[in-house]
Amino acid sequence: MDEIKTHIEHLRKQLDEYNYNYYVLNSPTISDIDFDRMMAELQNLEEKYPEYSDPHSPTQRVGNDINKSFTQVAHKYPMLSLGNTYTKDEVVAFYERVRNGLNEDFKITGELKYDGTSISLVYIGGKLVRAITRGDGVRGDDVTDNVKTIRSIPLQLRGSDYPAEFEMRGEILMPWSVFESLNTERERQEEPLFANPRNAAAGTLKSQNSAVVASRNLDAYLYYMLGENLPTEDHYENLQLARKWGFKIPEAMKECYSLDDMMDFISYWDENRKNLPVATDGIVFKVSSLRQQRNLGYTAKSPRWAIAYKFQAEKAVTRLNSVSYQVGRTGTITPVANLDPVQLSGTVVKRASLHNDDIIQSLDLHIGDMVYVEKGGEIIPKITGVDKDARGENIMLGERVKFIKKCPECGTFLIRYEGEAAWYCPNEFGCPPQIKGRIEHFISRRAMNIEGLGPETIDLFYHIGWVENAADLYTLNENDIAGLERLGEKSAANIMRAVEDSKNVPFERVLFALGIRYVGETVAKKLAMAFTNIDRIISAEEEELIAVDEIGTRIARSVRDYFAQERNIDFVNRLRNAGVQMSLSEDRILSQTDILKGATIVISGTFSHHSRDEYKLMIEQHGGKNTGSVSAKTTYLLAGDNMGPAKLEKANKLGIKIISEEDFLRMIDK
Structure with a gap:
């Protein structure tokens, strides 16, 4: 039996080596026939001797057809987007x-920005133990079984000098050649085509059948390492080491010591990216030093030590055939141009946004015009101009495009608010797209995160008469859902479980889920922290709302208008009665104090005990306000090492009290 085990381990080692040579080094050292023969032999041996099975065996890359749902996992380090x-x-x-x-001196690493779906890979003891999607940045889906089928991702690392536990982050990509073949086959089968490689990769990765994932030939480019004990304090050097461990690290990287280096990198890849086998949409610049990254810290949404430069969009010329109009959840009417199909940035474009009435009038659009189309950031197609020289010979030129006067869905006359470019349908409680749009917003991942429901299911429930607003979701019956032809018992159980789980979503996300105009995630969090429960927000006067940091007159009036409507109060009460969180948790409330009430604090420099972002949170938690510049209204300047001399000079000139981080921590008794 020892001979069998030894032979199995030998086959695994050999197949791993061949995989690495083929998918990472792009230098095959064995024929496909011989590789398949060895893989078949290993599969047969593992089936015959299950006691020698190994979840990191190369045979795990073929996937299986077991249907499964995904478990949500919290990221150890949040996955933020780049500015x-x-x-x-x-x-x-x-x-x-x-x-x-x-x-102080610093170095920038320049990298290409790959247009795929973000992934975080967790390695412990050199073995891949978990793969997590970005999700909402805080939690993502565990897609480990699917990721194991991607042959350029190592299941077992090479060498031995890697950290005991760390994460690698990057993009799961579908190469152009695979994307085109896949769409050709889908067209032959009369199936809907994927819009672009990014959507195809994301959809494939979330397939509940890992055998399908294996068949799609996805690739992965890794570009960031995180952990407590990384080999070096330099991002670029860590990636070079990761390459030795078996990771596919892009060759398109450059250490930049000046702005000229960065501009040269942009110029080179703006042209040469078109020759790459995968989609790219820009360049990422990162401060290389991990120590300096920590000192620069983060904004609410992105790191200050990195930025994405998006390539200028490609343009194409095509014919405008018609204009249709879409209704959003807040009643916004968006005009959409319907075009002759045209190839643009690797995809076929048939529709493009016209944004609003002012844009249409400025373009002087006529049906039949030849129009210039580009992708804003190479993602959303838009019309940027008209080839007016082509009008003289255009016998198909039709009437001038004029914005509609009535809602295309419910027939209500449109209105336009002072100071806004958009037209709105005011029939918010009787216009179907607005009703369904608010429910779709409510169930979205960043709001209540009710999985199992999507636009099609919401549309079905609405037409059946089961839901007229999101509160109706909490009165759904599992047996009724299971009886629907398109769903069934398993889907019904998943929906009911997700609805029940949503009752634990924290109050600030509930407030965002209500869909109050102008109340996004950040504003919802500010309101929740300031008032702590829904009743205090409902009863708050406009002046009280404006007193909250970052809340202006427009937002305050929108909040007041929302809660002035009896329908919305009834909606909130129904959610409350269903068990949805309508106040901050006791722990969150107890952690707040007013020690710094009335204090305005400016932070400058680098710190030993906490990052600048952590100090900002502490200031807000204890009732203070953080601002970026010193003025006569500043109470304290929280000064760290290497602080800006201009801020120090101004603080001294104005007589602002300067405190160290030790002083600050004593002030809040921490």
């Missing part, structure tokens, strides 16, 4: 912000 720039001037501004924030 986007579209001009070189904005890259210069980023560089200057970094220089002013650090006050």
Whole structure:
């Protein structure tokens, strides 16, 4: 039996080596026939001797057809998005912000921005133990079984000098050649086509059949390492080590020591990216030093030490055939141009946004016009101009495009609010797209995160008469859902479980889920922390709302208008009675104090005990306000090492009290 075990381990080692040579080094060292023969032999031996099975065996890459749902997992480190720039001037501004924030020499790593679906890979003891999608940045789906089928992702690392536990992050990609073949086959089978490789990769990764994932030939480019004990304090050097361990690290990387280096990197790849086997939509610049990354910290949504430069969009010319109009959840009417199909940035474009009435009028559009189409950031197609020279010979030129006067869904006359470009349908409680749109917003991942429901299911429930607003979701009956032809018992159970789980969603996300105009995630969090429960927000006067940081007159009036409607109060009460959270938890409330009430604090420099972002949270938690610049209204300047001399000079000139981080921690008794 020892001979069998030894032979199985030998086959695994050999197949891993062949996989690495083929999928990572792009240098095959064995024929496909011989590889398949060895794989078949290993599969037969593992079936015959299950006591020698191993979840990291190369045979796990073929997937299986077991249907499964995904478990949500919290990220150890949040997966934030990057701030986007579209001009070189904005890259210069980023560089200057970094220089002013650090006050010391620094190096930038330039990388390509790959247009795929983000993934986080967790390795313990050199073995892949978990793969998690971005999700909402805080929690994602565990897609480990599917990721194991991607042959460029190592299941067992090479060498022995890797950390005991760490994460690698990157993009799951579908190469252009695979994407085109897949769409050709789907067209032959009369199935809907994927819009672009990114959507195809994301849809494939979330397939509940890992054998399907294995058949799609996805690839993965890794570009960031996280952990407590990384081999070096330099991002670029860590990636070079990761390459030795078997990770597919892109070759398109450059260490930049100046702005000129960064501009050269942009110029080169703006042209040469078109020759790559996968989709790219820009460049990412990162401060290389991990220590400097920590000191620069994060904004609410993105790191200050990295930025994405988006390539200028490709343009194409095609014919405008008609204009249709879509109704959003807040009643916004969006005009959409219907075009002759045209190839643009690797995809076929048939529709493009016209944004609003002002844009239509400025373009002087006529049906039949030849129009210039581009992708904003290479994602959303839009019309940017008209080829008016082509009108003289265009016998198909039709009437001038005029914005509609009535809602295309319910026939209500449209209105336009002062100071806004959009037209709205005011029939918010009787217009079907608005009703369904609010429910779709409510169940979305960043709001109540009710999985199992989507636009099609919401549309079905609405037409049956089961839901007229999101509160109706909490009165659904599992047996009724299971009786529907398109769903069944398993889907019904999943929906009911997700609805029940949503009752534990924290109050600030419930407030966001209500869909109050202008109340996004950040504003919802501010309101929740300031008032702690829904009743205090309902009864708050406009002046009280405006007193909250970042809440202006427009938002305050929108909140007041929302709760002035009896329908909305009834909606909130129904959610409350169903068990949805309508106040902050006791722990969250108890952690707040008013020690810093009335204090305005400016943070500058680098710190030993906590990051700047952590100090900002502490200031807010204890009733203070954080601002970015010193003024006569500043109470304290929280000064760290390498602080900006201009802020120090201004603080001294104005007589602002300067405190150290030790002083600050004593102030809040921490």
